[in-house]
Amino acid sequence: AQSVTQPDIHITVSEGASLELRCNYSYGATPYLFWYVQSPGQGLQLLLKYFSGDTLVQGIKGFEAEFKRSQSSFNLRKPSVHWSDAAEYFCAVVPLGGYNKLIFGAGTRLAVHP
Protein backbone atom coordinates (compact mmCIF):
# COMPACT_ATOMS: atom_id res chain seq x y z
CA ALA A 1 0.00 0.00 0.00
CA GLN A 2 1.11 3.55 -0.64
CA SER A 3 2.32 5.19 2.55
CA VAL A 4 4.58 7.71 4.22
CA THR A 5 6.41 6.51 7.31
CA GLN A 6 8.08 8.56 9.99
CA PRO A 7 9.57 5.89 12.26
CA ASP A 8 10.28 8.18 15.21
CA ILE A 9 7.28 9.48 17.14
CA HIS A 10 9.33 11.48 19.64
CA ILE A 11 12.92 12.68 19.52
CA THR A 12 14.81 14.63 22.17
CA VAL A 13 18.07 16.42 21.46
CA SER A 14 20.23 18.90 23.31
CA GLU A 15 20.47 22.45 22.06
CA GLY A 16 23.41 22.73 19.68
CA ALA A 17 23.35 19.05 18.75
CA SER A 18 22.73 17.82 15.23
CA LEU A 19 19.37 16.48 14.17
CA GLU A 20 18.12 13.95 11.64
CA LEU A 21 14.42 13.12 11.23
CA ARG A 22 13.62 10.11 9.10
CA CYS A 23 11.01 9.76 6.39
CA ASN A 24 10.37 6.82 4.08
CA TYR A 25 7.75 6.48 1.40
CA SER A 26 6.42 3.58 -0.58
CA TYR A 27 5.24 4.54 -4.04
CA GLY A 28 5.96 3.07 -7.44
CA ALA A 29 7.50 6.25 -8.81
CA THR A 30 9.26 9.07 -7.00
CA PRO A 31 6.60 11.39 -5.66
CA TYR A 32 6.97 15.06 -4.87
CA LEU A 33 8.37 15.34 -1.33
CA PHE A 34 7.87 17.93 1.39
CA TRP A 35 8.70 18.67 5.01
CA TYR A 36 6.38 20.81 7.13
CA VAL A 37 6.78 22.06 10.70
CA GLN A 38 4.01 22.76 13.19
CA SER A 39 4.85 24.89 16.21
CA PRO A 40 2.58 24.60 19.25
CA GLY A 41 -0.82 26.15 18.60
CA GLN A 42 0.03 26.96 15.00
CA GLY A 43 -0.79 25.69 11.56
CA LEU A 44 1.81 23.98 9.38
CA GLN A 45 4.63 25.83 7.64
CA LEU A 46 6.57 24.53 4.66
CA LEU A 47 10.27 23.93 5.41
CA LEU A 48 11.39 22.59 2.04
CA LYS A 49 10.35 20.53 -0.97
CA TYR A 50 11.87 18.24 -3.59
CA PHE A 51 10.57 17.77 -7.10
CA SER A 52 13.64 16.79 -9.13
CA GLY A 53 17.30 17.67 -9.69
CA ASP A 54 19.83 18.08 -6.90
CA THR A 55 19.04 15.52 -4.23
CA LEU A 56 20.17 17.80 -1.39
CA VAL A 57 17.55 20.45 -0.79
CA GLN A 58 18.00 23.57 1.35
CA GLY A 59 15.06 24.98 3.26
CA ILE A 60 14.20 27.70 5.71
CA LYS A 61 15.47 27.97 9.31
CA GLY A 62 18.73 26.18 8.46
CA PHE A 63 17.11 22.85 7.56
CA GLU A 64 18.09 20.62 4.68
CA ALA A 65 16.87 17.27 3.37
CA GLU A 66 18.40 14.61 1.21
CA PHE A 67 16.47 12.48 -1.24
CA LYS A 68 17.81 8.94 -1.63
CA ARG A 69 15.98 7.03 -4.34
CA SER A 70 17.62 3.69 -3.49
CA GLN A 71 16.30 3.92 0.07
CA SER A 72 12.99 5.65 -0.73
CA SER A 73 13.93 8.18 1.92
CA PHE A 74 13.79 11.93 2.39
CA ASN A 75 15.43 12.64 5.74
CA LEU A 76 15.46 16.09 7.30
CA ARG A 77 18.66 17.40 8.90
CA LYS A 78 19.93 20.37 10.83
CA PRO A 79 23.55 20.68 11.98
CA SER A 80 22.84 22.61 15.19
CA VAL A 81 19.42 22.65 16.83
CA HIS A 82 18.00 25.72 18.58
CA TRP A 83 15.46 25.65 21.39
CA SER A 84 12.95 27.31 19.04
CA ASP A 85 13.07 24.23 16.78
CA ALA A 86 10.94 22.30 19.29
CA ALA A 87 7.84 21.44 17.26
CA GLU A 88 6.19 18.64 15.35
CA TYR A 89 7.61 17.79 11.94
CA PHE A 90 5.65 16.20 9.12
CA CYS A 91 6.93 14.56 5.99
CA ALA A 92 4.46 14.66 3.11
CA VAL A 93 4.26 13.43 -0.47
CA VAL A 94 2.19 14.10 -3.54
CA PRO A 95 2.17 10.96 -5.67
CA LEU A 96 2.66 11.52 -9.38
CA GLY A 97 -0.74 12.28 -10.80
CA GLY A 98 -1.98 13.00 -7.30
CA TYR A 99 -2.88 16.57 -8.12
CA ASN A 100 -2.77 18.56 -4.90
CA LYS A 101 -3.49 15.72 -2.52
CA LEU A 102 -0.70 15.79 0.02
CA ILE A 103 -0.34 12.59 2.00
CA PHE A 104 1.23 13.16 5.40
CA GLY A 105 3.26 10.96 7.68
CA ALA A 106 2.24 10.60 11.32
CA GLY A 107 4.71 13.23 12.45
CA THR A 108 7.77 13.39 14.72
CA ARG A 109 7.61 15.51 17.85
CA LEU A 110 10.95 17.15 18.62
CA ALA A 111 11.90 18.24 22.13
CA VAL A 112 15.03 20.33 22.71
CA HIS A 113 16.88 20.27 26.03
CA PRO A 114 18.79 23.42 27.04
Place this chain on the structure above:
Amino acid sequence: DVKVTQSSRYLVKRTGEKVFLECVQDMDHENMFWYRQDPGLGLRLIYFSYDVKMKEKGDIPEGYSVSREKKERFSLILESASTNQTSMYLCASNSARTESSYNSPLHFGNGTRLTVT
Protein backbone atom coordinates in the same frame (compact mmCIF):
# COMPACT_ATOMS: atom_id res chain seq x y z
CA ASP B 1 1.50 37.72 3.74
CA VAL B 2 -1.02 34.99 3.05
CA LYS B 3 -3.58 34.56 5.73
CA VAL B 4 -5.84 31.57 6.24
CA THR B 5 -8.30 32.24 9.03
CA GLN B 6 -10.38 29.63 10.78
CA SER B 7 -13.30 31.20 12.58
CA SER B 8 -13.06 29.23 15.82
CA ARG B 9 -10.02 28.09 17.75
CA TYR B 10 -11.97 25.80 20.06
CA LEU B 11 -15.46 24.37 19.63
CA VAL B 12 -17.51 22.07 21.85
CA LYS B 13 -20.62 20.45 20.39
CA ARG B 14 -23.03 17.72 21.36
CA THR B 15 -23.57 14.45 19.56
CA GLY B 16 -26.09 14.85 16.75
CA GLU B 17 -25.60 18.60 16.32
CA LYS B 18 -24.94 20.10 12.91
CA VAL B 19 -21.52 21.77 12.99
CA PHE B 20 -20.04 24.34 10.64
CA LEU B 21 -16.32 25.03 10.49
CA GLU B 22 -15.46 28.12 8.51
CA CYS B 23 -12.26 29.00 6.69
CA VAL B 24 -11.39 32.18 4.83
CA GLN B 25 -8.27 32.98 2.81
CA ASP B 26 -7.23 36.39 1.57
CA MET B 27 -4.90 35.55 -1.33
CA ASP B 28 -7.38 34.72 -4.07
CA HIS B 29 -6.27 31.07 -4.04
CA GLU B 30 -8.16 28.66 -6.24
CA ASN B 31 -7.50 25.55 -4.15
CA MET B 32 -8.72 25.00 -0.62
CA PHE B 33 -8.48 21.93 1.60
CA TRP B 34 -9.81 20.51 4.84
CA TYR B 35 -7.65 18.12 6.86
CA ARG B 36 -8.15 16.52 10.23
CA GLN B 37 -5.17 15.92 12.49
CA ASP B 38 -5.07 13.12 15.03
CA PRO B 39 -2.13 11.98 17.19
CA GLY B 40 -0.22 9.17 15.54
CA LEU B 41 -2.12 9.55 12.27
CA GLY B 42 -0.76 12.83 10.96
CA LEU B 43 -3.04 14.84 8.70
CA ARG B 44 -5.70 13.20 6.59
CA LEU B 45 -7.48 14.92 3.73
CA ILE B 46 -11.25 15.18 4.12
CA TYR B 47 -12.26 17.27 1.10
CA PHE B 48 -10.73 19.76 -1.26
CA SER B 49 -12.03 22.32 -3.70
CA TYR B 50 -10.31 23.68 -6.80
CA ASP B 51 -12.91 26.30 -7.70
CA VAL B 52 -16.15 27.85 -6.53
CA LYS B 53 -18.85 25.21 -6.20
CA MET B 54 -16.35 22.48 -7.11
CA LYS B 55 -15.34 19.83 -4.61
CA GLU B 56 -13.66 16.47 -4.49
CA LYS B 57 -13.53 13.84 -1.80
CA GLY B 58 -10.31 13.23 0.00
CA ASP B 59 -9.34 10.12 1.90
CA ILE B 60 -11.87 10.31 4.75
CA PRO B 61 -15.01 12.14 3.54
CA GLU B 62 -17.55 10.00 5.41
CA GLY B 63 -19.63 12.05 7.83
CA TYR B 64 -18.57 15.35 6.30
CA SER B 65 -19.68 17.68 3.54
CA VAL B 66 -18.30 20.98 2.26
CA SER B 67 -19.50 24.18 0.72
CA ARG B 68 -17.68 26.70 -1.44
CA GLU B 69 -20.04 29.44 -2.55
CA LYS B 70 -17.33 32.12 -2.72
CA LYS B 71 -13.72 31.78 -3.74
CA GLU B 72 -12.33 32.95 -0.41
CA ARG B 73 -14.49 30.79 1.84
CA PHE B 74 -14.54 27.03 2.32
CA SER B 75 -16.84 25.51 4.92
CA LEU B 76 -16.69 22.06 6.45
CA ILE B 77 -20.01 20.67 7.65
CA LEU B 78 -20.64 17.85 10.06
CA GLU B 79 -24.27 16.96 9.39
CA SER B 80 -24.66 15.05 12.65
CA ALA B 81 -21.62 15.27 14.87
CA SER B 82 -20.34 12.11 16.51
CA THR B 83 -17.74 11.58 19.22
CA ASN B 84 -15.31 10.03 16.73
CA GLN B 85 -15.18 13.38 14.97
CA THR B 86 -13.48 14.95 17.97
CA SER B 87 -10.24 16.19 16.41
CA MET B 88 -8.15 19.12 15.23
CA TYR B 89 -9.33 20.44 11.88
CA LEU B 90 -6.95 22.33 9.61
CA CYS B 91 -7.86 24.38 6.58
CA ALA B 92 -5.29 25.13 3.86
CA SER B 93 -5.13 26.89 0.52
CA ASN B 94 -2.79 27.34 -2.42
CA SER B 95 -2.67 28.83 -5.86
CA ALA B 96 -3.32 26.88 -9.04
CA ARG B 97 -1.94 29.66 -11.22
CA THR B 98 1.74 28.72 -11.00
CA GLU B 99 3.37 26.50 -13.60
CA SER B 100 2.53 23.60 -11.39
CA SER B 101 0.34 23.55 -8.35
CA TYR B 102 3.08 21.62 -6.58
CA ASN B 103 5.22 24.76 -6.70
CA SER B 104 2.66 26.65 -4.70
CA PRO B 105 3.02 25.74 -1.04
CA LEU B 106 0.02 25.03 1.10
CA HIS B 107 -0.81 27.81 3.55
CA PHE B 108 -2.48 26.55 6.70
CA GLY B 109 -4.80 28.11 9.23
CA ASN B 110 -4.11 27.66 12.94
CA GLY B 111 -6.72 24.96 13.31
CA THR B 112 -10.03 24.41 15.08
CA ARG B 113 -10.03 21.95 17.93
CA LEU B 114 -13.47 20.35 17.95
CA THR B 115 -14.75 18.33 20.87
CA VAL B 116 -17.97 16.36 20.47
CA THR B 117 -19.54 15.19 23.72
